Amino acid sequence: MKHFLAIADLSTAEFNQVLSTAKKLKAEWRKRGNKPILKNKTLGMVFQKPSLRTRVSFDMAMLQLGGQALYLSPNEIGLGQRESVGDVARVLSRFVDGIMARVFAHAHVTELAQYSRVPVINGLSDHEHPCQALADVLTIVEWRGKLKGLKVVFLGDGNNVARSLMFACALGGAHFVCASPQGYALDDASVAQARALAKKSGGSVELLVDPKAAARAADVLYADTWTSMGQEAEAAERAKVFPPYQVNAALVALAKPNAIVLHCLPAHRGVEITDEVMDGPQSAIFDQAENRMHAQKAIVAILMGGQARRVKKA
Ligand code: CP
Ligand code: NVA
Numbered sequence: 001m002k003h004f005l006a007i008a009d010l011s012t013a014e015f016n017q018v019l020s021t022a023k024k025l026k027a028e029w030r031k032r033g034n035k036p037i038l039k040n041k042t043l044g045m046v047f048q049k050p051s052l053r054t055r056v057s058f059d060m061a062m063l064q065l066g067g068q069a070l071y072l073s074p075n076e077i078g079l080g081q082r083e084s085v086g087d088v089a090r091v092l093s094r095f096v097d098g099i100m101a102r103v104f105a106h107a108h109v110t111e112l113a114q115y116s117r118v119p120v121i122n123g124l125s126d127h128e129h130p131c132q133a134l135a136d137v138l139t140i141v142e143w144r145g146k147l148k149g150l151k152v153v154f155l156g157d158g159n160n161v162a163r164s165l166m167f168a169c170a171l172g173g174a175h176f177v178c179a180s181p182q183g184y185a186l187d188d189a190s191v192a193q194a195r196a197l198a199k200k201s202g203g204s205v206e207l208l209v210d211p212k213a214a215a216r217a218a219d220v221l222y223a224d225t226w227t228s229m230g231q232e233a234e235a236a237e238r239a240k241v242f243p244p245y246q247v248n249a250a251l252v253a254l255a256k257p258n259a260i261v262l263h264c265l266p267a268h269r270g271v272e273i274t275d276e277v278m279d280g281p282q283s284a285i286f287d288q289a290e291n292r293m294h295a296q297k298a299i300v301a302i303l304m305g306g307q308a309r310r311v312k313k314a
Contacts, residue, residue: 001014002119003113003116004122004130004303005128006164006167007128008193008194008197009130012201019298021297021302023294025298026294035066036066037065038300038301039067040067041065041067041068041098042067042097043068043096043097043098043304044070044092044096044098044099045058045059045070045071045100046079046100046103047071048102048103049104053265054123054124057292057293057296061300065297065301065305067300067304079108085112089113090115090116093115094117098120098304099116099120099121100120100121100122101121101122104125104230105125106128118304119303119304121296121299128164131296131299132161132292133161133164133165133167135291135292135294135295136168136222138294140220144258147168148174148201148202149173149175150219151175152176152177152222153179153220153222153255154166155214155223155245155246156224156226156242156245157227157228158180160228161264162178162180162222163186166190166191166194167193167194167197169203170201171197171201173203174203175204177207177214177218178206178207179210179211179213180208181209181241183241184238215254216255217254218254219258219259220259221260221261222262223246223262223267223272223273224263226238227239247261247274248273248277249276249280252280260284261277261278261282262284264288
């Protein structure tokens with residue numbers, strides 16, 4: 001693994017390795033804190049969009065591993081505007097040991113990776129949110145003991161978060177279902193690619209329109225905003241078609257009694273998810289948010305700290 005731009009960049013072995021490293025680092029952090037395996041290493045963080053979780057969890061992950069993170073706000077770099085994406089990568093990668101970027105166009109993270117001398121991590125693009133999907137899987141395994149064989153249901157827009165979750169489920173042998181209104185489903189090419197992976201792992205990928213049919217006997221129900229960052233002009237139009245996909249008590253009642261509820265956050269309470277569900281006993285949402293830090297520690301440890309070799313030997 002050289003960069004981490006999309007879940008499907010990982011082989012099954014790498015996917016499992018990231019998860020086991022995350023678990024190990026989380027346990028170590030809980031016991032006596034992490035060892036400074038990233039001493040003197042710096043992660044440059046380029047943001048074209050706002051963030052709470054991504055910014056703070058990467059910052060803390062680097063700090064707790066003995067390194068540091070540098071926050072570069074949307075106004076500073078002007079990715080592709082003040083300076084070409086390639087030149088930003090060429091220059092920034094002379095100063096730092098890793099680059100994390102949150103961008104609009106996915107092509108911008110692939111271009112950064114193309115011209116960077118150091119590993120590039122996708123901290124959300126219009127196509128994928130792979131760090132989120134790792135935290136999602138870590139949470140599912142903590143709450144339900146496994147991923148393989150579970151029915152994981154995403155409700156709403158076939159967006160970046162849904163796509164990364166689909167690929168993670170396909171690698172991990174889960175049965176992924178995405179229920180979206182007509183016109184908002186995941187794209188055919190991604191679905192075909194995920195189905196090919198699922199075939200090997202014993203998982204499956206299904207697209208539905210009916211949210212109730214999707215939620216029936218689910219092990220995991222997943223909500224995200226109906227209007228992602230960058231789509232604000234479509235918010236009113238989207239608000240008309242998405243209400244049947246709200247994750248509320250009636251929908252949760254259709255899932256298995258031990259089903260868990262996830263949301264990548266930020267949530268619009270009372271819109272795509274109700275307070276009752278978010279604050280209820282089946283909500284794993286705040287563990288999921290914490291797990292961003294643990295999952296990303298594994299990513300930076302492997303990409304920037306040579307943990308791959310160490311893990312292999314252990
Ligand atoms: N889930 C997530 O990526 O949150 P932020 O947008 O706050 O980083
Ligand atoms: N789909 C959302 C996720 C936010 C973390 C967005 O892209 O805005």
